[in-house]
Amino acid sequence: MKLGRRRLSLAWLGAVPFFVYALFFLFIPAGNVIAGAFKDTKNQWTLSNIHELFQTQYLDAYRTSIEISVVTALIGGALGIAIAYAAIREGTPRWVRSGMTTFSGVAANFGGIPLAFAFIATLGSVGIATQFIHNVFGIDLYGPSVNFQIWTKTGIEVTYLYFQMPLMILVIAPAIDGLRREWREAASNLGASPWQYWRHVGLPILMPSILGAMILLFGNSFAAYATAYGLTAGAVPLVPIVIGNFYTGDVLSNPHLAQALAFGMFVVLAAMMVMYVPLQRRASRWAR
Amino acid sequence: MRKHIAPTAVLWLVIGAAYFFIPLLATFLFSLRKASTGHCCSLAAYGTIVHNPEFWTTLRLSFQLSLEVIAISLILFVPTVYWVHLKLPRLRPVLAFFALIPFVVPPIVLVVGLLDFYKGTPQWYYGSPYGFLATAYVILAFPYMFFSLDAGFRAIDVHTLTEASQSLGASWPTTMFRVILPNIRVAALGGSFLALAIVMGEFTMASLAAFHTFPTFIQYINETQAYPAAAVSLMSFGITWAAMLALLFVGRGSRSRVQVAGAH
Numbered sequence: 001m002k003l004g005r006r007r008l009s010l011a012w013l014g015a016v017p018f019f020v021y022a023l024f025f026l027f028i029p030a031g032n033v034i035a036g037a038f039k040d041t042k043n044q045w046t047l048s049n050i051h052e053l054f055q056t057q058y059l060d061a062y063r064t065s066i067e068i069s070v071v072t073a074l075i076g077g078a079l080g081i082a083i084a085y086a087a088i089r090e091g092t093p094r095w096v097r098s099g100m101t102t103f104s105g106v107a108a109n110f111g112g113i114p115l116a117f118a119f120i121a122t123l124g125s126v127g128i129a130t131q132f133i134h135n136v137f138g139i140d141l142y143g144p145s146v147n148f149q150i151w152t153k154t155g156i157e158v159t160y161l162y163f164q165m166p167l168m169i170l171v172i173a174p175a176i177d178g179l180r181r182e183w184r185e186a187a188s189n190l191g192a193s194p195w196q197y198w199r200h201v202g203l204p205i206l207m208p209s210i211l212g213a214m215i216l217l218f219g220n221s222f223a224a225y226a227t228a229y230g231l232t233a234g235a236v237p238l239v240p241i242v243i244g245n246f247y248t249g250d251v252l253s254n255p256h257l258a259q260a261l262a263f264g265m266f267v268v269l270a271a272m273m274v275m276y277v278p279l280q281r282r283a284s285r286w287a288r
Numbered sequence: 289m290r291k292h293i294a295p296t297a298v299l300w301l302v303i304g305a306a307y308f309f310i311p312l313l314a315t316f317l318f319s320l321r322k323a324s325t326g327h328c329c330s331l332a333a334y335g336t337i338v339h340n341p342e343f344w345t346t347l348r349l350s351f352q353l354s355l356e357v358i359a360i361s362l363i364l365f366v367p368t369v370y371w372v373h374l375k376l377p378r379l380r381p382v383l384a385f386f387a388l389i390p391f392v393v394p395p396i397v398l399v400v401g402l403l404d405f406y407k408g409t410p411q412w413y414y415g416s417p418y419g420f421l422a423t424a425y426v427i428l429a430f431p432y433m434f435f436s437l438d439a440g441f442r443a444i445d446v447h448t449l450t451e452a453s454q455s456l457g458a459s460w461p462t463t464m465f466r467v468i469l470p471n472i473r474v475a476a477l478g479g480s481f482l483a484l485a486i487v488m489g490e491f492t493m494a495s496l497a498a499f500h501t502f503p504t505f506i507q508y509i510n511e512t513q514a515y516p517a518a519a520v521s522l523m524s525f526g527i528t529w530a531a532m533l534a535l536l537f538v539g540r541g542s543r544s545r546v547q548v549a550g551a552h
Contacts, residue, residue: 011371011376014368015371015376017368018365018368018383021426022427025423025426025427026389026427029398029402029404029405030397030401032404032405033397033401079303079307082300083301085297085300086294086297086298086299086304087297089294089297091292092293092294093293096301105532105535107308109489111489112503113491113503113507113510113521113524114489114503114524115311116510117315117510117518118315118518120517121311121317121518122310122314122318127314127318162307219391219392223391223395223396225394225396225491226492226495229491230491233511240394240492244495247496248495255404258400259400259404262396262397262400265396265397266393269394273391
């Protein structure tokens with residue numbers, strides 16, 4: 001008995017290097033951000049940084065960030081489901097499915113500066129697609145009637161969809177696999193239209209997975225810095241961009257404000273994660 | 289059973305394919321434009337990039353960083369995940385939970401904390417990409433490494449392999465290198481390619497910590513030269529593409545696959 005206990009305590013030692021690493025490079029820095037958010041430049045505890053977050057410019061940054069994340073999660077999520085279902089449903093050749101998974105895996109990883117430039121080359125003011133649409137359809141995207149600009153919020157949303165959509169496809173495809181053909185057949189034998197099948201059978205079954213995936217998409221977009229920076233050079237004030245400006249730009253002020261802004265991101269994402277865990281659990285109840 | 293593909297399915301697949309390929313095609317066409325006229329076709333943009341010495345130094349740095357990150361990750365995570373599967377199964381959910389934390393603490397938040405906490409540490413660490421950036425990138429790679437390795441270890445019978453090896457008189461290092469490692473090779477390679485893709489594309493931390501890596505070079509070109517920017521963006525995409533294809537290739541035949549989203 002005594003021996004067994006000693007062995008157990010020694011076994012724990014095997015995991016120590018990893019925990020030490022995580023402590024020094026993940027938990028302490030994260031804790032540092034949280035603590036720093038509540039400190040002033042003289043290292044005294046204060047709530048003034050958090051108070052400053054409620055200034056219009058910072059509230060606007062959070063609002064813009066959250067709006068972009070919600071819009072791209074909803075649109076990217078809906079398109080992702082439609083495409084994943086189209087590739088998986090009966091009648092679609094099998095190679096389409098594996099091709100979709102491959103391309104989604106690549107596209108979900110294709111973010112940051114190169115992606116930003118790909119969209120500038122496509123939909124920028126002298127972009128290939130912009131010129132093509134102008135020459136062929138006579139629509140000037142940058143004209144007063146459409147007034148599209150790649151370096152604005154809409155531009156960021158269009159660009160983010162490039163990695164949001166494939167992420168949705170990757171996450172939702174296993175759930176769509178779980179939709180049994182019999183359910184669809186049973187519904188149509190009972191006289192249900194495709195719309196009724198989706199309204200009363202398909203979507204309710206998928207819903208927990210969809211919600212979980214959407215929260216993942218929200219976080220994915222909310223945390224993104226490089227893509228927005230590459231597109232707008234910091235012109236659209238998203239929260240990560242504002243934080244970045246403290247370090248790369250010429251904003252000379254309280255560094256604890258950057259920590260407070262980061263703390264705010266952490267709060268938003270943690271709130272999302274708290275919602276994600278039970279939804280994930282509910283989703284897996286269907287699958288197994 | 290339906291014999292032909294549904295028209296709506298075709299429509300959605302075409303939309304998806306268009307969204308995927310049009311920006312790539314446009315970037316390619318853009319990179320072929322002549323700087324003087326703005327029209328097709330010239331390879332000058334590619335020439336500008338490969339003749340820029342910064343391209344080679346930053347590419348080399350990012351590549352060396354990814355090798356370093358892969359080495360540290362494997363040395364740190366392979367024994368840990370092995371040990372957890374063998375002796376501490378109760379710790380597995382804790383590790384899985386840890387692996388979700390980097391999603392809640394995005395790179396921009398983590399780098400703010402790291403920059404502040406390690407301020408004043410020796411220059412060989414704080415001022416060097418091989419120190420500061422590499423240790424931070426190990427954390428970014430951790431979730432992908434963990435889920436990949438975890439799936440790999442779950443697919444083999446760790447206990448039987450270890451006991452068989454030890455009852456034949458093998459030492460711990462022999463067990464590790466000659467029995468366990470060959471069996472999780474695919475998982476380790478998969479995690480390594482994901483780490484490679486992450487490090488080769490990571491911009492946020494490098495930019496805030498003011499290091500000149502490949503992605504910050506792309507951003508510099510992006511701000512200064514339009515057509516070469518298209519060329520170098522395509523090259524970067526090629527690297528992601530190659531890493532993901534390699535991942536798919538080594539993962540062929542194994543049931544478990546890790547799905548990912550990189551740092552945007």
